[in-house]
Amino acid sequence: MLSGLTVSERQLSLVVLGLLAVCGLAMIGAGRNDDALGTHGFIVLGVSLGLTFLVISRYFDPEPSQERLSEYYDDPTRAGIILAMVWAVIGMFVGVWVAALLAWPDLTFDAAWASFGRLRPVHTNGVIFGFGGNALIATSLHVLQRTSRARLPDQFSPWFVLIGYNLFCIIAASGYLMGLTQSKEYAEPEWYADIWLVIVWVVYFLIYIRTLQRRKEPHIYVANWYYMAFILVVAVLHIVNNLALPVSLGHAKSYSVFSGVQDAMVQWWYGHNAVAFFLTAGFLGMLYYYLPKRAERPIFSYRLSIISFWGITFMYMWAGSHHLHYTALPQWVQTLGMTFSVVLLVPSWASAGNALATLNGAWHRVRDDATLRFMMVAAVFYGISTFEGSFMAIRAVNSLSHYTDWTVGHVHAGALGWVAMITFGSFYALVPWMWKQGRMYSPKLVEVHFWFALAGTVIYVFAMWNSGIIQGLMWRTYNDSGTLAYSFIDSLVAMHPYYIARTVGGLFFLIGAVVGAYNIAMTIRMARAAKVREEAGTDVPLPRPVATAMQAGE
């Protein structure tokens, strides 16, 4: 893959890696008294030295030919798919682990790193940023090139984004295990990791702008609007929410510049828009490209897709305060968030409906093709979770649901049913195109994955709905003398069976993801074998029947 870089790009890589190594050394030096910073310095140094050796070992390879310019640049997309699947397996495994911890709290082996508080952010960040983020980067680079009919502007910057982003994820996850956190949900990494992510993100946005500038299509296809909103808004959110002062430059810990209820409002403005732009907008970009492609039908209404785009972009911004109902936040701000959340249902259902209407007339294909079925189920869960979210945002409903497992059920209807399903569907469409195969290694295993994923999601979500509502009701039941009827521990005991059920649901989902990772790995092997055969001539037996080859990107 490295021989795809031109010589000047190889030089640039060495310079950048050198700078990174210097940063690593500085962190080691500065972090002498502070374990976490020093350990992170060693990680940064190790990664930059390892990559330097890799670049040097390929430095004298012949330059890529000019012919490359008449093809799209897909190496980073391929690497991104693999990274996303690796993170999926890790993140979901840790998820099942923390689910088990809630049911059997003694499973921590008395080790600090294995406590619930440290493992939980490894799970949330692993799946959201590791799995989701890599999937977004990989697919966005693919969609961007195809829909603008232009190759990426250079070969260096996509690698910088992909590798830099994964370095951020590693720093984040390893920090949590060491007990390092900013205590802001979904924004736990400390200041130096945050600064690094800003640099990576700016380069990512520039790739988008530079490619769009050179586009050969008059109109920018709507999927790109969603991807761009994702990149741009996440940049703004990330910068504002992470404004913090480090204790000193030699210390990993920092403190937010905001305080009290302002800090809470900024955090949930961030938190909710992370849901909106990280977990929704980017994945809608996927939906608007891969679903029509796979169904071989244009989107039902292009105009509707534009209206819902602007609706989502402008309404989500105001909804964050529904996370702070009944707090010190002024009442009118809570009401504002509640109202916008309810109205938000309109553009959300417009997208879900647009997707389902696109499939109308192709239901036989949904029946036969598990890949398309992944996407259809994703659209349905998108509709369910946004309906549920709008409902839970109503203050009176939230008084029942807040702090309970109902929220967790909602999150996973969104995260498993919508985000992960659309990603797996898109990957199963994309992988054969990227590795130039007629189909996945095993369509049967795609089917297996689909049913594991669906069963896991349904078990999970129903367990948490039940548990959440029971919990909420127990906490607000009074007896004749006007005191609470149940102690907190009573509600915990009532939760126990649901926590076990949730662990089982999560395990199903994890098994599905492992099957998916295996299937993708075998498809890549199939492509390698085909290449070897091609190079060795034709006088070798075919290992297995290969379906007629399709054009890449078909």
Add this chain to the structure above:
Amino acid sequence: MDVDHDSLVAFAKSWGLFYLIALAAGVLVYVFWPSNRKRFDRAKKSILDKDDRPGE
């Protein structure tokens, strides 16, 4: 200048409303503008092209 809570609320309640209405009107005009129809139709269909190379 010292902005107190009430004036901020008044500003948000009035101008917030106006700008969202203006935005909604703007989007609707753009979407239904007759000459945009051709571009949208093309964008909608052209992603289904099987050609997998950058344009010249």
